Amino acid sequence: MRISALLIDDDPILRSGMKGLLSMVAPEVEIVAEAEDVQSGIAAIEKWKPQLIFLDIQLNDGTGFDVLEHFTQSTTRLESQVVFITAHEQYAVKAFRFSALDYLLKPVDPDDLRSVIEKVKKSQDDATGISHVELLLENIKRQTNSFKRIALTNSDGIHLFEIADIIRCESEDNYTTFYIRNNKPVLVSRTLKEFEELLRDHGFVRIHQSHLINLTFLKSYVKKNGGYVIMADQTHLPISQRNKERLQELITKTL
Structure with missing residues (x-):
């Protein structure tokens, strides 16, 4: 089962390393394009419409959150699943978990990468979705202990609750x-x-x-x-x- 993927990261060494890891642990994932900043990332998503996006938080001209925020205000629908790549930032990681989004910590562990890919394959028909993205952006703007909502995901769909x-x-x-x-x-x-x-x-x-x-x-x-x-x-x-x-x-x- 081929999975088309986009890699958005401002570090060419990390992009090269991710491609090498994917070829070893998940050869079914094909990197169809790469981007190094917010604007090129948005353009690549709109052009390639990948099934999967690996998205770094810190980019040259902004953050990965800026990429996602663009699609909350755009007529172009985000059809991809998103996996964040991040350094060990406890606050950001907690926001991902409240929003039911997948993430990988740097340096990326091969076993963690394989686990995330397996989750992606099981839910390949389910895009990350604007509801997930909006909740993540809401949580990111809050203090760590003041998150108000949580996303619960199951076979019925995405459920957002206070x-x-x-x-x-x-x-x-x-x-x-x-x-x-x-x-x-x-x-x-x-x-x-x-x-x-x-x-x-x-x-x-x-x-x-x-x-x-x-x-x-x-x-x-x-x-x-x-x-x-x-x-x-x-x-x-x-x-x-x-x-x-x-x-x-x-x-x-x-x-």
């Missing part, structure tokens, strides 16, 4: 179900641990191997029968022994 409306998350193997105020549950193929790390600064706490809750929707903490919580949606959730002390500390802080 973080404040998430009541709880429940895991089953490598899947997580989100229970959201005034919405039906949403199942995504990502682990609860990923969302625990992503949401811990937003009032969420892990109370059990299978449960992550939003303290805003905690109604009662019951100590009998081993300990459990009652949530605003009337669910009773168990508390593991190892998480009881942490939960009590957080409840005390909110009083």
Whole structure:
């Protein structure tokens, strides 16, 4: 299965290295064009309409975000999947994760590259989409702990939710179900641990191997029968022994 790709990066050495890595770990990916700055990147996307774009954040005349922002205001629809290439910038990485976008850290690891390509192939019919891009740009403009929305992607499509409306998350193997105020549950193929790390600064706490809750929707903490919580949606959730002390500390802080 051939995948046409565009490589946008201002470093010719990195572009050469990426092409070499791709030839080794993902020969089905063909770099049809390269660009080194915002304007040439936009022109290449419009000309080649690649299935996949590898996009560096820092470019000579701006950023990769400027490339994407152009398409939020253009009549030309972005039909490509986008994978960001970035140095280890914790803030940017967190924004990618909230927006459900793929990224690679420099120096690019061959195993990470192969993993991203496999994800791209599984969702080849799904472009990154303006909704993903707009959420990313919104998140990038915010402070790290003030993200307001999260993108959840599954076989039904892309779902954007206010973080404040998430009541709880429940895991089953490598899947997580989100229970959201005034919405039906949403199942995504990502682990609860990923969302625990992503949401811990937003009032969420892990109370059990299978449960992550939003303290805003905690109604009662019951100590009998081993300990459990009652949530605003009337669910009773168990508390593991190892998480009881942490939960009590957080409840005390909110009083």
